[in-house]
Amino acid sequence: MDPKSLDFKTSWEYAPAPEGKEHIKINARYEHFIGGEFVAPAKGRYFETINPATEEKLSEVAEGSSEDVDKAVVAARAALDKSWSKLRASERGKYIYRLARMMQERAREFAVIESLDGGKTIRESRDVDVPLAIAHFFYYAGWADKIRYAFPGKTPRPIGVAGQIIPWNFPLLMAAWKIAPALAAGNTVVLKPAETTPLTALKLAELIQAADLPPGVVNIVTGAGATGAALVNHPGLDKIAFTGSTEVGKLIQRAIAGSRKRYTLELGGKAANIIFEDAAIDQAVEGIVNGIFFNQGHVCCAGSRLFVQESVYDTVIRKLKDRLETLIVGDPLDKNTDIGAINSKMQLDKISAYLKIGVAEGAELYQSSCKLPKKGFFCKPTLFLHCSQSQRIVQEEIFGPVLSVQTFRTPEEAISRANNTPYGLSGGVWTDKGSKIFKVSNALRCGVVWANTYNKFDPSAPFGGYKESGMGREGGLHGLQPYIQYN
Ligand code: NAP
Ligand code: MG
Numbered sequence: 001m002d003p004k005s006l007d008f009k010t011s012w013e014y015a016p017a018p019e020g021k022e023h024i025k026i027n028a029r030y031e032h033f034i035g036g037e038f039v040a041p042a043k044g045r046y047f048e049t050i051n052p053a054t055e056e057k058l059s060e061v062a063e064g065s066s067e068d069v070d071k072a073v074v075a076a077r078a079a080l081d082k083s084w085s086k087l088r089a090s091e092r093g094k095y096i097y098r099l100a101r102m103m104q105e106r107a108r109e110f111a112v113i114e115s116l117d118g119g120k121t122i123r124e125s126r127d128v129d130v131p132l133a134i135a136h137f138f139y140y141a142g143w144a145d146k147i148r149y150a151f152p153g154k155t156p157r158p159i160g161v162a163g164q165i166i167p168w169n170f171p172l173l174m175a176a177w178k179i180a181p182a183l184a185a186g187n188t189v190v191l192k193p194a195e196t197t198p199l200t201a202l203k204l205a206e207l208i209q210a211a212d213l214p215p216g217v218v219n220i221v222t223g224a225g226a227t228g229a230a231l232v233n234h235p236g237l238d239k240i241a242f243t244g245s246t247e248v249g250k251l252i253q254r255a256i257a258g259s260r261k262r263y264t265l266e267l268g269g270k271a272a273n274i275i276f277e278d279a280a281i282d283q284a285v286e287g288i289v290n291g292i293f294f295n296q297g298h299v300c301c302a303g304s305r306l307f308v309q310e311s312v313y314d315t316v317i318r319k320l321k322d323r324l325e326t327l328i329v330g331d332p333l334d335k336n337t338d339i340g341a342i343n344s345k346m347q348l349d350k351i352s353a354y355l356k357i358g359v360a361e362g363a364e365l366y367q368s369s370c371k372l373p374k375k376g377f378f379c380k381p382t383l384f385l386h387c388s389q390s391q392r393i394v395q396e397e398i399f400g401p402v403l404s405v406q407t408f409r410t411p412e413e414a415i416s417r418a419n420n421t422p423y424g425l426s427g428g429v430w431t432d433k434g435s436k437i438f439k440v441s442n443a444l445r446c447g448v449v450w451a452n453t454y455n456k457f458d459p460s461a462p463f464g465g466y467k468e469s470g471m472g473r474e475g476g477l478h479g480l481q482p483y484i485q486y487n
Contacts, residue, residue, distance in 0.1 A: 014328070014336045016331075016334055016336075017334055017335040017336055018331060018333045018334050018335075019111075019112055019115075019122045019126075019333045019334075019335060020112075021112050021116065021333065023108075023109070024109055024112050024113060024116070025109075026058055026059050026113065026116075026199065027059060028059060028060070029046065029059065029060050029061075030059060030060070030061045030062060030198070030199070030202045030222070031062050032062045032064060032068055032072065032219075032220065032221045032222060033202065033205035033208070033209070033218070033219060033220040033221075034068070034071050034072045034075050034216075034219045034220075034221070035071075035072075035075035035078075035079075035215045035216045035219065036075075036209060036213075036214075036215025036216060037209075037215070038205075038209075039068075039071070040062065041062040041063055041064060041065065041068050042065050042067035042068050042071070043063070043065045043067070045062075045063040045065075046060040046061060046062055046063060047060065047061055047063050047195065047223075047224070048060050048061075049061055049117055049195075049196065049197070049198055049199060050196075051116050051117065051119070051341075051376075052118070052119035052196070052341040052342060052343055052344055052345075052376060052377045053116075053119050053331060053332050053333075053340065053341035053373070053375075053376040053377075053378075054375055054376055055375055055376055055377075058116060058117060058199065059199065061198045061199075061202070061222045062221075062222050062223070063222070063223045063224070063227070064192065064221040064222055064223035064227035064230065065223075065227070065230070066230040066234075068221050068223075068227075069190070069221055069227065069230040069231050069234055070234065070236075072190040072219035072220075072221050073161060073163070073190055073219075073231075073234050073236040073237060074236070075215070075216035075219050076161045076188040076189060076190050076216055076217070076219050077160075077161050077188070077236060078216055079188045079214055079215060079216030079217045080158070080160060080161055080187070080188040080216075083214035083215075083216075083217070084183075084186065084187075084188055084214060084217050085158070085186060087214075088145075089144050089145040089147065089186070090144065090145040092144045092145075092183065092184065092186065093141045093142070093143075093144030093145050093184065094141075095183070095211065095212075095213050095217075096137055096140060096141035096144060096180060096183055096184060097137070097138065097141035098211045099137050099207060099208065099211050099213070100134050100137035100138045100141060102207045102210065102211055103130070103133065103134045103137065103204070103207060104134050106203075106207070107126075107130045107131070107134065108126070109203070110125075110130045110133075110172055110200055110203060111125040111126040111129070111130045112125075112333070113199050113200050113203060114129055114130065114171060114172055114197075114199075114200050115332045115333055115340065116199075116332075116333070117171070117196075117197050117198075117199040117200065118168060118169075118171060118196070118197045118343055119296070119332050119340045119341030119342060119343050119376075119377070120169075120295055120296065120298070120332060120340050120341075121294070121295070121332050121334075121337045121338065121339070121340040122332060122333050122334070122335055122337070123335060123337070123338075124294060124295050124340075128173075128295075128457075129170055129171075129172055129173045130172060132173055132176075132457055132459070133172045133173045133175070133176035134176075135458075135459045136173075136176040136177060136180045136459045136475075137176055137180045138459075139180070139459035139460060140180035140181050140183070140184035140459070140479075140480075141180075141184065143181075143184045143185075143477075143480060144183075144184040147184070147185060147186075147480065147484065150477055150480065151484065151486070154486040154487075155486060155487040156185070156484045156485070156486055157186070157484065157485055157486070157487060158185050158186035158187040158483065158484065158485075159185075159187055159238045159239050159262060159482075159483055159484065159485050160187060160188075160237075160238030160239070161187065161188050161189070161190070161236065161237050161238050161239075162178075162182050162187050162188070162189045162190070162237065162238065162239040162240070162241055162483065163189075163190050163192075163231040163232065163234065163237045163239070163240050163241070164178040164179070164182070164189055164190065164191045164192070164240075164241045164242075165191075165192045165228045165231060165232070165240070165241070165242045165243070165244065165252075166178060166191065166192070166193055166194060166201075166243050166244070167194050167243055167244045167245075168194035168195075168196045168197040168298075168343050168344070169295070169298040169299060169300070169343070169399075170299075171193055171194065171197040171198075171199075171200050171201060172200040172201065172204065174243050175191060175193065175200070175201045175204060177243070177474045177475070177479070178191060178241055178243075178474075179191060179218055181474070181479045181480050181482075181483055182241070182483050183217065183218070184480065184483075185480050185483035185484050186483075187238075187239075187483050188216060188217045188218070188219075189217075189218055189219065190219045190220075190221060190231060190237075191218065191219070191220050191221075192220075192221055192222070192223065192227055192228050192231055193220065193222060195222075195223065195224040195225075196343055196344045197343070198222045201220055201222075202220065202222070204220075205218070205220050225248070228248075229251075229255070232252050232255050232256060233255060235259075237261055238260070238261065238262065239261060239262045239263065239264075239482070239483070240252060240256060240261055240262075240263045240264075241263070241264050241472075241482065242263070242264070242265050242266070243265075243266040243267075243300075244266075244267065245267065245268055245397075246267040246268045246397075246422075246423075246468045246469070246470075249265040249267040249470060252265065253265065262482065263471075263472075264464075264470070264471065264472030264473075264474070264482045265470040265471050265472065266300070266463075266464060266465065266469075266470045266472070266474060267300075267423075267425075267465060267468060267469050267470040268300060268397040268399075268423060268425070268468070268469060269300045269301050269302070269304075269397060269423045269424075269425030269426055269446075269465065269469050270304055270305060270394075270395065270396070270397050270421045270422075270423040270425075271291075271301055271302060271303045271304060271305065271423075271425060271426040271427050271428065271446065272303070272305045272306075272307055272414075272417070272418035272427050272428070272444075273287070273288055273291055273303035273305070273306050273307070273427070273428040273429075273430070273454065274307045274408075274414045274418060274427070274428065274429050274430065274440060275288070275306070275307070275308045275309060275312065275316055275430040276309050276411075276429075276430060276431040276432075276433075276436060277309040277311045277312045278431055278432040278433060278436075279312075279430035279431050279432060279452070280430075280432065280452070281312060281315055281316060281319065282319065283430075283452065284316070284430035284452075285316060285319045285320050285323055286323070287303075287428065287430065287452070287453060287454045288303060288306055288320065288403070288454075289320070289323050289324075289327070290454055290455060291303030291428060291454040291455055292304055292401060292402075292403045293324075293327055293338065293339055293381045293401045293403075294338060294339070295340075296339055296340060296341070296342055296343075296379070296400060296401050297398070297399060297400045297401040297402060298342075298343060298347075298399060298400070299455065300425055300469075301425050301426035301448060301455065301463075302399075302455075303403075303426075303427075303428050303454055303455075304397070304398060304402065304403060304404065305394060305403070305404050305405075305406070305418070305421075306403055306404070306405045306406070307405075307406050307407070307408050307414045307417060307418060308405065308406075308407055308408070309407070309408060309409070309414075310407045310408070310409055313407050317383075317385065317405070320383065321366060321383070324366075324367075324368040324381050324383065325368050325369065325370075327339055327368060327370070327381050328370070329368075329370050329372060329378055329379075329380065329381070330372075330373055330378070331373070339378075339379075339381060339401055341376050341377050341378055342377040342378060342379050342400065343377070344377065345377055347377070347399065347400070348377040348378075348379060348400075350398075350399070350400075351379050351398055351399070351400035351401075351402065352379075354392070354393055354396075354398045354400070354402065355382065355402070357392050357393060358384045358387075358391070358392075358393040358402075358404070361391045361392065361393060362386075362388075362391075363384040363385065363386060363387045363388075363391060363393060363404065364384065364385040364386050365382065365383075365384060366382070366383040366384075366385060367380040367381065367382050367383075368380055368381050379400055379401055379402075380401075381401045382400075382401060382402045382403070383403050383404075383405060384402065384403065384404040384405060385405050386405075387404040387405060387406050388406070389406070389417055389420060391404070394406070394421075395421050395422070397423070411436065411439065411440060414440070415440060415443045415444065418444055419443075419444060419445045422467055422468040423446075423465065423467060423468055423469045424445045424446040424447065424465050424466030424467040424468075424469045425446055425447055425448070425464075425465040425466075425469035425470075426446050426447060426448040426449065426450070426465075427441075427444045427446045427448070427449045427450075428449065428450045428451070428453075428454045429441055429444075429449060429450075429451045429452070430451075430452055431451075431452070437451040437452075445466050445467065446465065446466055446469070447462075447463060447464045447465045447466060447469065447473070448463060457475075458475075459475055459476070460475070460476045461475055461476055462474070462475045462476040462477075462478035462479060463475045464478075
């Protein structure tokens with residue numbers, strides 16, 4: 001075929017390939033999971049959870065009040081004292097392992113529900129969220145009977161009862177990051193999922209019940225911010241583990257100041273991806289796209305700022321624009337989709353406001369020419385070109401498929417600009433030179449730096465931020481530490 005006859009756009013069109021949802025069971029209503037039972041909310045109130053890709057109601061979920069939170073904390077304390085702490089560590093490990101196996105058997109169901117409830121692509125939930133969540137349970141199951149070897153010379157003990165609050169961008173994965181290390185270290189927990197994405201945590205509750213985990217070891221109370229606040233303020237907790245926005249993280253820090261509660265905070269980010277002129281450009285462009293556009297930019301460590309060395313700027317931007325044009329935005333359940341639905345109307349409004357702010361600040365807006373579905377919450381993949389350091393779109397977390405682009409001349413300039421935000425969660429370096437990787441990654445003030453790749457996770461690797469991206473680490477041996485105290 002004459003290559004000139006190839007229409008660049010139509011050659012990227014795919015037939016629909018939707019994942020089936022007929023086999024998925026979502027109850028019409030979900031209660032709290034407290035003391036091993038599904039329990040109606042004390043005030044009898046429920047809220048809807050919807051599919052953000054269609055705006056259709058999926059189910060209704062119990063709204064947690066302070067009475068429900070109290071009941072859950074009491075159940076967690078009783079489980080800690082009466083059952084969980086009495087078990088041999090190896091037995092605790094077996095329960096966590098069993099849970100991982102049961103999740104594995106139901107992986108497809110978890111993936112479809114995650115995409116339905118949160119809007120993320122099935123490719124992401126099937127290939128990233130669910131396998132990684134399971135891997136976390138397997139990994140921490142292995143630690144349960146080795147804790148004393150992990151902290152040599154000390155006698156580690158569990159902290160007690162942990163209140164855990166998670167966001168909507170990785171609902172099941174964040175639940176796994178919270179529950180698995182806490183249980184492995186011998187603690188019991190009360191978890192509050194995000195208001196817009198409670199369903200996979202409640203599915204997990206069904207497995208926890210079926211796995212015969214002693215009642216009260218894991219309790220799940222659903223609700224919005226007020227339920228989270230009730231949990232934070234409950235005097236019966238020994239620790240708060242929070243993942244979410246920096247704004248709420250600061251509120252929590254204030255709320256528990258002066259109390260005996262320990263805390264870990266995993267907060268927002270504004271990661272810089274730095275492309276040097278000696279990088280493999282195609283690979284770098286693909287990594288940038290993966291880092292900000294897949295999962296709708298709903299990733300705390302998303303590479304939302306791009307720094308390109310001046311000499312390769314034109315090439316990188318041309319390739320990036322071409323690639324943007326091929327990204328498929330639409331039905332999250334379609335296996336071809338690259339960018340699914342924005343999680344909620346509220347989040348879409350926030351992103352849309354930033355698009356206006358960026359234009360008003362003088363950045364050049366570029367969006368792909370894709371058509372968005374008529375229903376549901378969607379956003380075109382967006383570049384902001386010719387950005388400057390002081391702009392809000394460069395400094396603030398947008399949490400959507402929006403990339404702000406700047407240029408640089410020297411490594412020093414790239415480093416100082418990359419470090420110049422209130423955040424410090426992650427970063428990326430693209431170069432052919434190992435020495436440059438070491439120099440730049442050591443100089444970046446952030447918890448994770450990926451080199452010639454992006455957004456790669458493993459349960460054995462610690463993750464967490466500097467500055468306003470939070471404190472404490474999750475994952476690996478470091479992730480056990482916040483759930484342990486010493487005699
Ligand atoms: P968010 O608004 O801070 O909410 C996080 C969780 O806190 C939700 O369960 C929320 O409930 C609850 N909450 C809200 N107000 C509260 C209060 N006053 N007291 C206690 N809990 C409260 O964050 P989000 O918008 O859901 O999530 C996005 C943010 O999470 C981004 O900033 C992202 O960077 C960050 N994140 C960080 C990491 C990390 O590891 N560093 C990982 C993932 C996400 P409702 O949802 O019902 O309001
Ligand atoms: Mg939902």
